[in-house]
Structure formats: structure tokens, C-alpha cells
Amino acid sequence: MSTAKQTELASVPGVPGARVSLAAKFNHSPAFIYFVAALCVVGLYSIITTLASISVILKPNHRTIFSFFFVLGDVVMLGLTASATGTAGGVAYIGLKGNSHVGWVKVCNVYDTFCKHIGSAVAISLFAAVVLIALILLSVFSFHTKIRK
Amino acid sequence: MPFIQSTQLSVTFLYFFFFFFFIHTNPKTRAERRMDVVKDVKNMVKDESPRRGRSRADFAVRVLGFVVTLVGAVLVGIDKETTTVSVRLVETLPPLHVSVTAKWHYMSAFVYLMVSNAIACSYAAASLAYSSINKNKINAFALIILDLIITSMMFSAVGAAIGVGLIGRSGNSHVKWNKVCYVFGSFCHQMTAAIVMSLLGCFAFLGLVLLSLLKLYKTSSA
Numbered sequence: 001m002s003t004a005k006q007t008e009l010a011s012v013p014g015v016p017g018a019r020v021s022l023a024a025k026f027n028h029s030p031a032f033i034y035f036v037a038a039l040c041v042v043g044l045y046s047i048i049t050t051l052a053s054i055s056v057i058l059k060p061n062h063r064t065i066f067s068f069f070f071v072l073g074d075v076v077m078l079g080l081t082a083s084a085t086g087t088a089g090g091v092a093y094i095g096l097k098g099n100s101h102v103g104w105v106k107v108c109n110v111y112d113t114f115c116k117h118i119g120s121a122v123a124i125s126l127f128a129a130v131v132l133i134a135l136i137l138l139s140v141f142s143f144h145t146k147i148r149k
Numbered sequence: 150m151p152f153i154q155s156t157q158l159s160v161t162f163l164y165f166f167f168f169f170f171f172i173h174t175n176p177k178t179r180a181e182r183r184m185d186v187v188k189d190v191k192n193m194v195k196d197e198s199p200r201r202g203r204s205r206a207d208f209a210v211r212v213l214g215f216v217v218t219l220v221g222a223v224l225v226g227i228d229k230e231t232t233t234v235s236v237r238l239v240e241t242l243p244p245l246h247v248s249v250t251a252k253w254h255y256m257s258a259f260v261y262l263m264v265s266n267a268i269a270c271s272y273a274a275a276s277l278a279y280s281s282i283n284k285n286k287i288n289a290f291a292l293i294i295l296d297l298i299i300t301s302m303m304f305s306a307v308g309a310a311i312g313v314g315l316i317g318r319s320g321n322s323h324v325k326w327n328k329v330c331y332v333f334g335s336f337c338h339q340m341t342a343a344i345v346m347s348l349l350g351c352f353a354f355l356g357l358v359l360l361s362l363l364k365l366y367k368t369s370s371a
Contacts, residue, residue, distance in 0.1 A: 029316075068366045071362055078304075079355060082305045090257075091313065093258075101256075102317070102329050105324075107324050144289075
């Protein structure tokens with residue numbers, strides 16, 4: 001999302017014949033800025049917990065309390081990822097289809113590679129949300145099997 | 150419905166909920182309390198009695214989620230406003246008065262918010278019925294999976310509605326999307342109240358997942 005950029009020529013209203021080049025970047029919309037910020041937070045959290053779980057595998061001292069806090073953080077990060085996906089997806093949908101009731105024109109017919117870039121970013125974050133759900137279920141299952149012993 | 154009345158309605162719902170769940174009736178005498186302590190100790194020897202307290206909190210949070218998502222869905226569903234805008238076409242002629250309408254289903258993000266609230270409300274009702282009918286053996290896995298899915302769906306719906314609402318409120322000059330909330334004032338206020346209610350519902354379902362995790366952690370061999 002942060003590397004998506006496309007520049008197109010647009011006509012200036014009022015001056016016939018003049019063309020100005022306008023760029024489309026992610027920071028033109030606050031929804032995409034929130035998307036990038038939220039996914040950066042989730043990515044940083046994932047890196048930290050990956051390193052922490054590697055250290056727990058090497059030295060299994062306080063295994064259950066570590067995995068409990070990992071699951072808590074995973075649930076919070078799931079909420080963040082889901083909201084980022086929804087926000088960027090909602091704004092991208094308006095850019096794709098437009099909204100005639102409010103007079104918002106669609107832009108994806110002009111900026112097509114930009115829209116494809118953003119669409120793939122939203123799809124990848126949806127996959128990340130599904131992976132987080134699977135991770136939480138894995139931890140819940142491992143807690144449950146500990147009870148059986 | 151204007152903003153103040155919708156918040157009053159939601160505050161009244163929350164007040165009645167807390168009133169009926171945390172009121173104390175008929176305080177017991179000392180002998181009755183002693184018998185209760187003996188009964189509790191006997192129960193603790195037989196089965197794990199801390200589970201009773203946690204299932205009560207689970208029930209309370211589910212009822213809270215049901216009420217809040219119901220209020221949110223209703224607030225989105227009855228959101229409608231009609232105003233007249235004066236349009237000046239030519240300088241010499243008097244301005245035309247055009248009546249414009251704003252309905253919640255004109256924007257697909259608000260449709261998603263309404264559908265999401267409705268699904269979460271019906272899930273809360275169904276899981277309340279399920280957990281109160283089978284008190285002994287609850288399939289905790291199915292409830293945790295469904296809770297997680299409903300939580301993430303509600304969070305994404307709230308995110309979409311906030312993103313679209315921000316564009317409607319402050320516009321986007323780069324794509325020439327004009328703001329509309331200065332025309333439709335009470336529509337935007339009611340939608341804001343509905344989004345706040347849905348966000349409270351999100352946190353209720355998140356709390357359900359955390360409660361189940363806490364229960365699993367406490368009963369596992371730590």
C-alpha cells in the first residue's frame with residue numbers, strides 16, 4: 001500500500017486544453033493512512049512475539065504464562081487487522097464503483113494500477129486476519145489439551 | 150431521530166441492564182450465611198465452583214452485546230433525512246429549492262454495518278439460548294470460534310463505516326469527493342451514535358473471547 005503510486009494527466013477545469021499531471025498516493029486518504037499504521041503495529045507485534053516464542057522453545061521455563069499473553073495480544077491484533085481491512089476496503093469500494101447519491105465519482109477507471117495495488121494490499125490483510133484467527137484457535141486447542149492431562 | 154434522543158435511549162437500555170443484574174435483594178441472616186459457606190465448601194470438593202462466577206460474567210457480557218448491537222442496528226435502520234437545498238442556476242432567476250434525501254442504504258458501508266449488527270445480535274441471542282439450555286456441557290470450541298469470527302466481522306464493519314463517514318464529513322479534495330454532512334446534520338449525528346454503539350458491541354464480543362481464554366488458562370495445569 002505504501003509503495004502504490006500512479007500519475008495521470010487530468011484536464012484543468014476552466015482552462016480548455018491545459019493538462020496537469022496528478023498523482024495518486026496512499027496518503028491522500030486518511031483511511032489508507034490508518035491501514036498502513038495499523039498493519040505496521042501488527043507487523044511489529046508479530047516480529048516481537050516470533051522472537052519471544054523462539055526463545056521460549058529454546059528455554060521452556062514460563063511456557064504457559066508466555067502463551068497466555070501471546071493469545072491476549074493476538075486477539076487485540078485481530079481486532080486491529082480486521083478494522084484496517086474494513087476501512088481500506090470500504091473506501092476502495094467507493095473508488096471502484098462511485099456513489100451517485102452523494103455525487104462521488106469513481107476513480108479506478110483512471111488510476112487502474114493504483115486500484116489494483118490497493119486491492120491486493122486489502123486482500124493480503126484479509127489473509128493476515130484469517131491467519132491470526134487460526135493462530136488463536138491453535139493456542140486455545142493447546143490449552144485445552146493441557147487440561148486433559 | 151435526533152442525536153440526543155438516540156443517546157438517551159441507549160443510556161436507558163444500559164441503565165436497566167445494570168440495574169437488573171447487579172441489584173441485591175433480601176439480605177441473609179448470619180445462620181443462613183454460615184450454611185451457605187458449608188454448602189460452598191462441599192460443592193468445591195465435588196466440582197469447580199469458580200466456574201459459576203465466570204459463567205455469570207459470560208452471560209452478562211452476552212446480554213450486553215445483544216442489547217448494544219440491537220440498538221446499533223435499529224439506529225442505522227431508521228436513519229433518514231430529507232432537506233431542501235437552494236440551487237442557484239442563473240444569476241437573474243430566483244434560486245431553485247431542491248429536496249434531497251439521505252437514507253442509510255444509499256451507502257454500501259452502512260448497509261454492511263447494518264447487516265453485521267443484525268448477524269451479531271442474532272448470534273448473541275442464539276448463544277444465550279444455547280448456553281442457558283445446556284448448562285452442563287457447552288461446546289466451548291464452537292463458541293470461541295464463532296465469537297472470534299463475529300468479533301472480526303464487527304470490527305471490520307465499524308472500520309468501514311468510520312472510513313466512509315470521515316469522507317462524508319470532511320471530503321477528499323484529491324479525488325473531488327465533496328463533504329455532505331453540513332447538509333444532512335442529524336443523519337450524520339445518528340450514524341455517529343450507531344457507530345459508537347457498534348464499537349461497544351465489538352468490545353463486548355472481544356471481552357467474551359478474553360473471558361473464555363481466562364477460563365481456559367485458569368483451569369489448565371499451569
